[in-house]
Amino acid sequence: MDRATAITVSHLCKTYDSHKAVDDLSFHVYAGEIFGLLGPNGAGKSTTLRVLITLLHPTSGTATVLGHDTVRESDLVRTLIGYVPQERAIDRFLTGREHLELLGALYHLTKEVAAKRIAELLRLVELEAHADRPAKTYSGGMKRKLDIACGLLPDPKILFLDEPTLGLDVQSRLRIWEYVRMLKTRGMTVVMTTNYLDEADQLCDRLAIIDGGKIKALGAPAELKITLGGDIVSLKIKETARVGTLAAAVMGQPAIRSVNATATGLDIRVESAEKAIPAILEAANRLDCRLEFIDYHRPRLDDVFMAHTGRRIQDETPNAAE
């Protein structure tokens, strides 16, 4: 299928002092899709996002948004995009409506056009009742809704969201996901960064797994899981000191693809669970390890992430400087 490309990133690098925040990144985003940048803190997702919205200049490489270079045609790009930042970028003393009016002026809208859009957006994000109260009286979820309304005000072709549901309660998260899906039905392209696996899995049409400034995997969530193939066997043992020895013993068995040791046990990628489990249990028995827990499942995004980066997404990155 021949799809229009909304964003092209080509060999993008961004270096701060001697730290490579983004290292030779290349990918496309197709028009009308929800694209995710998934990775832990410090992976380089926000840096990449900021380059795309023209707030940062790349050290080398290019980024093209809707056919326009983000450095040479930055003003034009800014008129076509919307941005929902990670932090609550809110002025406590302004009301919700005043935020939108300010942005309306900054996007050079006439008062009439702005007023119409503001009314629509307040209705969309359900902030009508609170629109004229100062933002300092808003709850976390309301501030997020205001953020989204602000991002949508210029009626952008592409909306960029930086960790949209970070720190929100379950209700608000689901609400935000609903909005994002609704935006897609309106034909908007959405690019978001996230470190939530469930968000990436359920919301994104395609995603790039980013770690240490590099892309480790790129594709649709389902694709990435199927490509991984096989099953994942997870077990926990009581004798945690022997995890290393057990890992070594299991490694040598047939039908084992890879073994990852955790603090309390192992995560093992196998060709097939029925072949591998007896061999694993035997190894555990020989080493006198008592099993506390064992299960197996088809690959989840969690496992995809681990397979490509060597660790779970919650583990700390050594130099987390985003």
Next chain:
Amino acid sequence: MKEYWQEISALTMRWVRRLSREKFSMLFTLVQPMLFWLIFFGNLFQRAADIQVTQAPNYISFLAAGVVVMTVLNNGLAGGVDLLFDKENGFLERLMSTPIHRSSVILSRFLFVMTITSLQVLLILGVAYLFGVEPATGLLGIATILLIGMMFGVGLTAISMAMAFSVKSHGDFFSVLGFLSLPMIFLSSALVPLAAMPGWMSFLARFNPMTWAIDAVRPLILSGWSEALPHVGMVLVVMLAFDILCLYGGAKAFRRAMG
């Protein structure tokens, strides 16, 4: 051009709204120079201040010029604080992701600070008038005082904004601010004429742009055009150089901070 104006007026209105919503802060900001320095300090040192030394009818009239320039100093150096907070909470990023001219944010801040400072200066001169201080150069002199104040203020605000963009944490910003303000006031002719200061202090005070400003504003209040004009001419040149330097430094800091 129309767009430029739309951006700047919307951004400036934001500062105005904020000020009007922080009623106490606003009152305090406007009233502080008059209350503490002019009225309290001025009256307190009435008799301690020697008329031969100050060459003025009373200490308040001597002090008035100092209070005017002190106000410009404090407002100017604090002018970048709001930008610092915007940078820290991400609001600045939101503004910069819109298609505004990059300079609009800075210009709106200048506009706001200069306006508030000018209002305060007028208020100070008004209160001084109630205490018997009549500007010898009349309305034109007052306009000249405002001009000097604004020129000095521009450079100071630029320094403040450069600091706001360059510091890593806002603790640094306030430490530097506190460290600079009081010494600058005492090492100037605000409270005591240069001639009456100990040698080393008057030496240092000569390099302080505040001194230049005060030594031009004071004759405008106390003496008249013939005495004031040479100082005024001098200070306008000095302030121009000061402003160019500060604006250049500020622009560099801004560009560096914007990646």
